[in-house]
Amino acid sequence: MFAVENLYLINQVIRMRQNPTLKKIAERLNVSISTVSRALKDHPDISPETGRKIKELAELLEYDPNPYAVNLRTHSSREFAIVVPSLSNFFYHSFIGSIEEEARIYGYSVVIYRSSNDAKIEQEILKSCRHKRVSGIFIAITSETDDMEPFLKMDVHGIPVIFFDKVPQYESCNKICVGDEHAALLAAEEIIRKDIPNILGIFGDPNMSITRARLQKFATVLQQNGSAVHLKTVHARSSAEAEQITLSLLPEWMDKKFAVFCMSDEILAGAMKAIQRKGLRAPADLGVIAISDGMIPLLFYPEITYAETSGSKLGKLAFSRMMRCIAGSSFAQTIIDESKLVVGGSI
Amino acid sequence: MFAVENLYLINQVIRMRQNPTLKKIAERLNVSISTVSRALKDHPDISPETGRKIKELAELLEYDPNPYAVNLRTHSSREFAIVVPSLSNFFYHSFIGSIEEEARIYGYSVVIYRSSNDAKIEQEILKSCRHKRVSGIFIAITSETDDMEPFLKMDVHGIPVIFFDKVPQYESCNKICVGDEHAALLAAEEIIRKDIPNILGIFGDPNMSITRARLQKFATVLQQNGSAVHLKTVHARSSAEAEQITLSLLPEWMDKKFAVFCMSDEILAGAMKAIQRKGLRAPADLGVIAISDGMIPLLFYPEITYAETSGSKLGKLAFSRMMRCIAGSSFAQTIIDESKLVVGGSI
DNA sequence: ATTCTCACCGCAAACGTTTGCGGTAACATT
DNA sequence: AATGTTACCGCAAACGTTTGCGGTGAGAAT
Known part of the structure; x- marks a missing residue:
């Protein structure tokens, strides 16, 4: 008596634990495994009647093919x-x-x-x-x-x-x-549009291709613009370094009309910290523009103008x-x- | 001749394409699959000699068990x-x-x-x-x-x-x-330590349990502190809303010594935008403190004091x-x- | 009555592992 | 010489699927 009850319980547990398989559906319906497999993918060899029954039961049991078995078979x-x-x-x-x-x-x-x-x-x-x-x-x-x-x-x-x-x-x-070049182009064009004569361009590690691409295009576009734009470029390998550099450079720019260009979010974060630290505000005291993925620029007021690189x-x-x-x-x-x-x- | 060459090529391709399996190692070494399987997991039944050979070849062929087969077998x-x-x-x-x-x-x-x-x-x-x-x-x-x-x-x-x-x-x-309560506690304690009498607490959706927990603890700690601290709490469901609310509230607080508490990064971002917009600066004009995951606070100068919830x-x-x-x-x-x-x- | 079609279905092998069980030598013990 | 022990190794089944191929029965065509 106890043994029987026990066995029943065990069976229950096993039923609960195991996901339904083709085999189980097949046994319940007295058809072969192949038939079930085919029915479930609407193979023409299966009669509508059988197909319906199989699909109904599969639905009921929440059957889903075992991905590991499928992969083993089909790769x-x-x-x-x-x-x-x-x-x-x-x-x-x-x-x-x-x-x-x-x-x-x-x-x-x-x-x-x-x-x-x-x-x-x-x-x-x-x-x-x-x-x-x-x-x-x-x-x-x-x-x-x-x-x-x-x-x-x-x-x-x-x-x-x-x-x-x-x-x-x-x-x-x-x-x-x-589009590194295109982003740099957009930023440069905006600077030209705003008619800003002096630019502090902060770029990343000069060894990275992304740095070279952005820098090259940015510089070229500014130069091509007839009016003489003065561009100073510096490189920072981290946010902290960008902050340091900006901090040390800002004083000498203060008497001119100028803008800071940051080639990435990381650099923008550093530069903004320096700018805040000096108590400066854009766009009154200076212009700020960046290439960014679009999160950091929204944290400031006014929001930073940027060329977006959309992930x-x-x-x-x-x-x-x-x-x-x-x-x-x-x-x-x-x-x-x-x-x-x-x-x-x-x- | 051509056919032979062709076959050779095809074999090459097949060799290249297929990952090594137990079977292949077994065939190459004239042992059974079971032996290879056991050798690779240092089963005691395998002689050191055989084990060595198998493991060497496996290493050479960069054998790695097929995860799908393993899963199918072992779950x-x-x-x-x-x-x-x-x-x-x-x-x-x-x-x-x-x-x-x-x-x-x-x-x-x-x-x-x-x-x-x-x-x-x-x-x-x-x-x-x-x-x-x-x-x-x-x-x-x-x-x-x-x-x-x-x-x-x-x-x-x-x-x-x-x-x-x-x-x-x-x-x-x-x-x-x-630890919502603990974070709120830390923030409240810091406020008390700085002896700030007026607090604008910006919280999230009042239906969220996280909001309730932080608000409740924060308020309690402030109240428990003997000196009368005045706390005004508001709720914002988004960053933009936080900005709006802060913006509309700031004017009336300007004549007192006060601080803004933000219960999350999202809210902090909104509040900071309002604060910047009004041209205010911490800690001179007001205090700012938050509960944060630790990224946003570092973007400002001075960096925002916060109770960290570390992911x-x-x-x-x-x-x-x-x-x-x-x-x-x-x-x-x-x-x-x-x-x-x-x-x-x-x- | 024989053959041909077709619609429908099952058999069995294969994917690559793991593992219980059984087998075979070699050597030690009675 | 018979038995026991031990160290090594292989057989085969199982995990859940897919799929080529072959089989059956019913009706149509000859």
């Missing part, structure tokens, strides 16, 4: 990986958010990896992606990544790789980048490129996302 | 899920980062899901987690989540759930929360709780993370 994971150097960055968040949104629609899930800007960790992540047979990889590489071989290996394994934001030099791969737009572009790769397009392409000027009131 | 995915209402939030980033870091050490990977604060999507995510048999779930629930049933279902399936930050009322589950610390706590659950601890616990005061210069 398709319906899972994307996004690899970024860091998560503390508004740009990547909006990128991730945008990919995630699209992926949901197509029934994919998204795994997010953080390389901590460490090439070693990046390698490990790539390996794990290979073994997990992800459907595709979106990656912003670390600043020290120089070996393309792991990425080519992905290709051999049939896993498409879309580089975004931080992309390698290597030509024939899919890259989706921010979510980049995400959409990257995703559609990815889908094309999955559909079989083997051809590599570099897409550059144009920027747009968001006018605050700081210049 | 262990070594994969955690983190579910958050939104990604645009510094607190969640640092939480995610911290979980991810720990997980890497233990050989787990992390999937991040975003519920968009929508209970429907949250449901779907949970279902997908169940079917993927994730090893565990960290979740900050949406504000509309009221049904505990899906979570209990997880338990039945043997998937531990750790609630963090936004947790349900329900008693017997694992919750890791920010990364919460992550560490949540992770160790998770590991204990996986190890078999069935007992539920609520952990509250104490806050700490970070002194800027705004009060």
Whole structure:
């Protein structure tokens, strides 16, 4: 008596614990597993009658195919990986958010990896992606990544790789980048429009390609403008350094009409701190303009005018490129996302 | 001749494309699959000699077990899920980062899901987690989540759930929360220490438990302090609303010695905009103090004094709780993370 | 009555692991 | 010489799916 009750209980528990499988549905309906499998995907070989019954029961039991079994059989994971150097960055968040949104629609899930800007960790992540047979990889590489071989290996394994934001030099791969030149152009044009003669341009690490691109274009546009614009450029490797530099430079600019240009959010944060510290206010005492992902500029009053580099737009572009790769397009392409000027009131 | 060459090529490609498996290693070494499997996990039944050879070859071929096959067999995915209402939030980033870091050490990977604060999507995510048999779930629930049933279902399936930050009322589950009361206490104490008689307290949506907790404690501590502190509390549901309210209230406070308390980063951002707009400066014109995750306060000069609610610390706590659950601890616990005061210069 | 179509369905192998169980030598114990 | 022990290793089933192929019965065509 006790034993029977016990067994019943155990069965109950097992029933509860286990997800329904094809086999269970098949047994309940006295058909074969293959029939159930086919019915669930509307295979023409299945009669309408049988199909209906199977689908009804599957619905009732909340059947969902076991993704691991499916993958083992078909090698398709319906899972994307996004690899970024860091998560503390508004740009990547909006990128991730945008990919995630699209992926949901197509029934994919998204795994997010953080390389901590460490090439070693990046390698490990790539390996794990290979073994997990992800459907595709979106990656912003670390600043020290120089070996393309792991990425080519992905290709051999049939896993498409879309580089975004931080992309390698290597030509024939899919890259989706921010329009560095275009953003710099927009900022420079706004400065010219406001007719400001003196510019303090604060840029990032001169070794980064993004710095070179933005600086070069920014300088060129200002120079091309007939009137003599005086541009002084400095480099800061961190927010704190940007603050320091700005702080030490501000005094000598105070007697002229001038503006500060910050090439990134990080630098903007530092520069704004120095500006506040000196008790200055835009746009009365100076102009401020930046290239930004669009969060920091909104924290100040007046809001900072900036050329936006939109992560979510980049995400959409990257995703559609990815889908094309999955559909079989083997051809590599570099897409550059144009920027747009968001006018605050700081210049 | 051509055919032979062709075949060779095809074989090459196939060799390249396919990850090494137990079977391949076994064939190369003329041993059985079981032996390889056991050797790779140092099973005592395997002779040192055989073990060495197998491990060497496995190393050479960069063998890694196919996670899908392993899961199918063992039902262990070594994969955690983190579910958050939104990604645009510094607190969640640092939480995610911290979980991810720990997980890497233990050989787990992390999937991040975003519920968009929508209970429907949250449901779907949970279902997908169940079917993927994730090893565990960290979740900050949406504000509309009221049904505990899906979570209990997880338990039945043997998937531990750790609630963090936004947790349900329900008693017997694992919750890791920010010490709302403690943070409010720290802020209030600092205000008392600075001997400021008038306080404008800006709080969030009065229906949120977090608001109630912070408000209640904050008010109580101020009241308990013998000297008569005047506290006016207002509620804002967004950054913009906080700005509006602050803007309209500031004029009437200008003639007194006062401070603004912001219960969150969102509100702080709005309030600071109003303060800048009025041309006021802390700490000369007014005091500013907040409860924050620690990013926004650093953008201003002087930096805002705040009681920190650390996502990364919460992550560490949540992770160790998770590991204990996986190890078999069935007992539920609520952990509250104490806050700490970070002194800027705004009060 | 024989053959041909078709619509419908099941068999069985395969994906790559893990693991209980059983087997075989070699050597030590009676 | 028979038995026991020990160290090593392989067989085979199972996890849940997908899919090529072959089979059955019913009706149509010859």
